[in-house]
Amino acid sequence: MRIGILTGGGDAPGLNAAIRGVGRRALAHGDTVIGVKNGWAGLIGDGDFMELDRRLFSGILQLGGTVLGSSRTNPMKREGGREEVLRNLGRAELDALVAIGGDDTLSVAAWLADHGGPVVGVPKTMDNDLSVTDYCIGFDTAVSRVAEALDRLHTTAASHHRVMVVEVMGRDTGWVALMGGLAGGADLILIPEITVALDEIIDRLQKRLQSGHDFSIIVVAEGVQVAGVTDQQAADGKVDAFGHAQLSKRGVAETLAEVIEERLGHETRTTVLGHTQRGGTPSAYDRIWATRVGVAAYDLVLSKSWGMMPVVRNGTVETAPIGDVARQQRRVPADLYELAKIFY
Secondary structure: OEEEEEEOOOOOOHHHHHHHHHHHHHHHOOEEEEOOOHHHHHHHOOOOOOEOOOHHHHHOOOOOOOOOOOOOHHHHHHHOOHHHHHHHHEEEEEEEEEEEHHHHHHHHHHHHHHOOEEEEEEEEOOOEEEEOOOOOOOHHHHHHHHHHHHHHHHHHHHHHHOEEEEEEEEOOOOOHHHHHHHHHHHEEEEOOOOEOOOOOOOOHHHHEEEEEEEEEEEEEOOOOOEEEEOOOOOOOEEOOOOEEHHHOHHHHHHHHHHHHHHHHHOOOOEEEEEEHHHHOOHHHHHHHHHHHHHHHHHHHOOOOOOOOEEEEEOOOEEEEEEHHHHHEOOOOOOHHHHHHHOOO
């Protein structure tokens, strides 16, 4: 067989481990592995492919990013996009396609499978918000990055008696903020699932000051809503091919920090972790599980289980329809947020 692999959406640590898992498993069975460059962009126009041999898979397990490149191209938005993708799959003589990505990439994969495309999926998103699966490639590393940053920021916040507002990734869900904040000992965590009033934030900070704590660390997800602060904010109007606003332009942490300093009279600084959460070496956990779901994806190809994908549930690899995984977001449950509030 000739098996194609693509990685779509934002890069995440562990993608190369998944590519390696699919590729090494396929080569062991005597198959040919073809890399589709730059996500779905590699399957439109004239197509963009590269053959992957054993040498390419050597030494990529520990690398961040993706050796195939990525993009947020959405062929569903192109007139004749479906026919274009199917035509390029035929032109490259691909018997199967493994699409590694988050809800956007997988929504295209599900759409393609519904129209006869020989495609299987692999769950990847640092936001950890895909339904059905307990694990998404990149999440563990992102949480570790946040925790490490908070460890460093604690010392400077304590030395200068400051409030530090740390903005992390999280468009619609707060998994990275909550888990990273818990691991890093944040004093307050704000996530998109829970709207918090500004007065409540100020009250919590005042109580910390009154109890003798002269510094605070606040972790805020980039998509958070704070009544009285973010309700009048808007992005600059720029959106990607899937209609998502560029939240990096929103500046929620900077806005919140200005309001806190004005209301509280306490020196407040901002740190935006941004793409540092995506970059660098994947954690051992991400390497292991990305490898496992990559190998499982090849096994689905072998059984011609088109429209399916490996998911992780209760510590084991299972399978689920791509459409079910991409259909809705897995949001932070209220009880987990209440757990974090114990330490405020």
